[in-house]
Amino acid sequence: xxxxxxxxxxxxxxxxxxxxxxxxxxxxxxxxxxxxxxxxxxxxxxxxxxxxxxxxxxxxxxxxxxxxxxxxxxxxxxxxxxxxxxxxxxxxxxxxxxxxxxxxxxxxxxxxxxxx
Amino acid sequence: xxxxxxxxxxxxxxxxxxxxxxxxxxxxxxxxxxxxxxxxxxxxxxxxxxxxxxxxxxxxxxxxxxxxxxxxxxxxxxxxxxxxxxxxxxxxxxxxxxxxxxxxxxxxxxx
Numbered sequence: 001x002x003x004x005x006x007x008x009x010x011x012x013x014x015x016x017x018x019x020x021x022x023x024x025x026x027x028x029x030x031x032x033x034x035x036x037x038x039x040x041x042x043x044x045x046x047x048x049x050x051x052x053x054x055x056x057x058x059x060x061x062x063x064x065x066x067x068x069x070x071x072x073x074x075x076x077x078x079x080x081x082x083x084x085x086x087x088x089x090x091x092x093x094x095x096x097x098x099x100x101x102x103x104x105x106x107x108x109x110x111x112x113x114x115x116x
Numbered sequence: 117x118x119x120x121x122x123x124x125x126x127x128x129x130x131x132x133x134x135x136x137x138x139x140x141x142x143x144x145x146x147x148x149x150x151x152x153x154x155x156x157x158x159x160x161x162x163x164x165x166x167x168x169x170x171x172x173x174x175x176x177x178x179x180x181x182x183x184x185x186x187x188x189x190x191x192x193x194x195x196x197x198x199x200x201x202x203x204x205x206x207x208x209x210x211x212x213x214x215x216x217x218x219x220x221x222x223x224x225x226x227x
Contacts, residue, residue: 042217043217056214104165105162108159112157
């Protein structure tokens with residue numbers, strides 16, 4: 001248990017559906033991240049938020065829309081996804097994200113997404 | 117960030133020490149060495165990190181060579197629950213938030 005929770009843990013959706021992934025951290029951190037992990041591939045950073053402001057978008061398609069209402073919550077809104085978007089989506093948090101080199105990221109358990 | 121090279125897989129007997137090597141020959145002076153692990157279908161878990169000196173915590177020890185071109189993660193008494201993919205990551209100050217995960221080493225602890 002790292003103090004980062006994600007819901008749902010598993011999600012199956014059609015290409016025309018709209019769904020949202022939720023992440024919550026109970027660590028008092030101020031930076032939150034979304035990562036994507038496809039089968040047999042390394043983790044890919046998608047988005048970074050610092051104090052609710054998006055500071056990094058790693059060329060993610062617009063069908064993925066993040067939202068960070070406060071430093072403890074992070075959402076990933078999904079719409080018109082493709083089957084190749086099926087992956088494990090991981091949320092992480094850390095104390096800071098402005099080159100504070102010793103800050104460590106703590107990951108949630110992930111949401112396993114299947115797009116049919 | 118410096119590129120790291122790790123063996124694809126390793127085996128270890130339960131109760132024995134697991135020594136996982138990592139080469140980072142192009143590491144620069146302000147880059148830290150981080151280790152994470154990922155148990156199958158779970159989120160990565162932070163293990164340890166260091167700059168120059170050897171480090172130890174409740175999970176593992178990190179040995180960094182004097183020239184900092186390689187390091188070894190040591191799990192002193194491996195258990196079956198230590199079976200996971202272990203990632204060695206080198207981070208520069210300028211990389212800010214970015215953790216660049218490579219392929220890692222699949223460690224299998226056998227009974």
